[in-house]
Amino acid sequence: MECGLIGMQGVGKTTLFQALTAHAVPVQAGGMKPNLGIAPMPDARLERIAEFIPPEKVIPATVQIVDIPGVPSGGGASSLNQVLAHIRSVDALAQVVNCWNGDGGSEVESMRAELILADLVVAEGAIDRARRAARGGEADAKLRLAVLEQTVALLEDEQPVRSGKWAEAEAAVLKSYGFMTAKPVMLVANVDEEDVGSGSAAAASVQKVAGSEPVVTVCATIESEIAELDESDRADMLASMGIERPAIGVLAAAINELLGLSTFYTAGEKEVRAWSIPHGASAPEAAGAIHSDLQRGFIRAECYHCDDLFELGDEKAIKEAGKLRSEGKGYSMQDGDVVHFLFNV
Ligand SMILES: Nc1nc2c(ncn2[C@@H]2O[C@H](COP(=O)(O)OP(=O)(O)OP(=O)(O)O)[C@@H](O)[C@H]2O)c(=O)[nH]1
Ligand SMILES: [Mg+2]
Known part of the structure; x- marks a missing residue:
């Protein structure tokens, strides 16, 4: 699962990418190639687990970030198409907005308009093909046509595809077309050094147009430093600077949420580690996030919730309190579970 940093040109995407990835990746600034990197997820629960079960190493979960080149303002069709192709290939979008010398809200609106227009071009192209296929009696063309008709209606009404009500089969069709406005999106108000903490008029204007989209305010240059x-x-x-903790952690957590990921933990003397899995993943799927052998040979998961550890102090007390659960293949992992997998290969 990847989150793309998108936005107009020169708004601070690459600066923010370097902050998220702690400068681990050599970047191409201003180029037409995306930068790919992994951001560690700051996690207070992980730190706390490590206090109760002191390990040699503490390893955070990570989230994949793609720093996508900026959308050129006005013209440049071929470079615009390259940028859009990169945006189509990620799972979620975080739009970085210039709030240090831009006015914020209008940038959000022009990006939305750009993505709606590009999706409309794709949908209209596809609808003709689907119509012909439906007339020719192709089995699944009817569903495709219905989905595309609803998609075009939304987009012509300047609504994103994600605002529609889609059944599971319809959502699968949408996915195959890679509509950008179907992806979850959040906004990152990139404010001036001076405005950290106090906010700015531009950041307020982003908040105003955000609607249901989450907004995180950061100063990319400070976070990068x-x-x-x-x-x-x-x-x-x-x-x-009178700051308690870097804002970049708040952003990483918001990105995780946007991607629909939750966290489980493994804890022992060697390492205490956080792992990311999709919301509602089964116990064998969670085991597979660690190693495919654990999924293949899955027997059961012995688990408890990290809050039980914080309340009771150690695993022995958790067991005595009857809070140590033995879960089978059908168990859906809960955010915050601490797990020991039993397997046999
Ligand atoms: N004052 C101020 N300048 C910033 C901030 N964030 C980024 N900049 C400056 O904006 C310029 C562009 O930053 P980049 O991070 O390269 O922007 P970008 O969005 O990756 O640009 P493209 O990839 O070309 O679209 C740099 O000179 C940054 O120093 C900020 O929070 N405050
Ligand atoms: Mg850049």
Whole structure:
């Protein structure tokens, strides 16, 4: 699952990408190739588990980020098409908005208009083909046609595809067309150094047009600088700026939520580790996130919730309180489960 950083040109996407990935990836600034990287997920529960079960290593979950080139404002059809192709290939979109010298809201609206227009071109092209196929009696063409007709109606009404009500089979059809406005989206108000904490008129204007889309406010340049420092200098810099923790963690958590991911933990003397899985994944699927052997040879999951650990103190007490559960193949993982998988290969 990947989240794309999208937006107009020069709004701070690459700066934010470097903050998210702690400068681990050499980037191409201003180029036409996307930058791919992995961002660690700051996680207070993980830190807390490690206090109760002290390990040699603490390993956070990660989320995949794609820094996509900016949408050129006005013209440049061929570069626009390249950018749109990259946007089609990610699972969720975080639009970075210039709130340090831009006016915020209008940038959000022009991006929406751009994506709606591009989806409309795709849908209208596909609808003709679907119509012909439906007339020719092709089995699933009827469903495709119905979905495309509803899609075109929404887009012509300037509504994103995601605002429609879609049954599971229809959603699968939509996915095959890669409509950009079907993907979940959030907004990142990139504010000036001066406006961290206080916010700005531009950030307020983003909030105003956001509707149901989540908004996170950050200053990309500050976050990028913080991410460059080692642990001890970082604490000093945060203190000198009167900030408790970097905002980049809030953004990473919001991206995780946007991608529909939840977290489970494994905990032992060697390592305490967080893992990301889709909401509602089964116990064998969660085991498979660790290693395919664990999924193949899955027997059962011994698990408890991390809140039980925080309340009762250790695994022995959890067991005595009857809070240690033995879960089988049909179990849907709950966010915050701490798990030990039993398997046999
Ligand atoms: N003042 C200020 N400048 C910023 C901020 N974020 C980014 N910039 C500046 O904006 C310029 C462009 O930043 P990038 O991160 O390369 O922007 P981008 O969105 O990746 O640009 P393209 O990939 O070309 O679309 C750089 O000179 C940054 O220093 C910010 O929060 N405040
Ligand atoms: Mg860039």
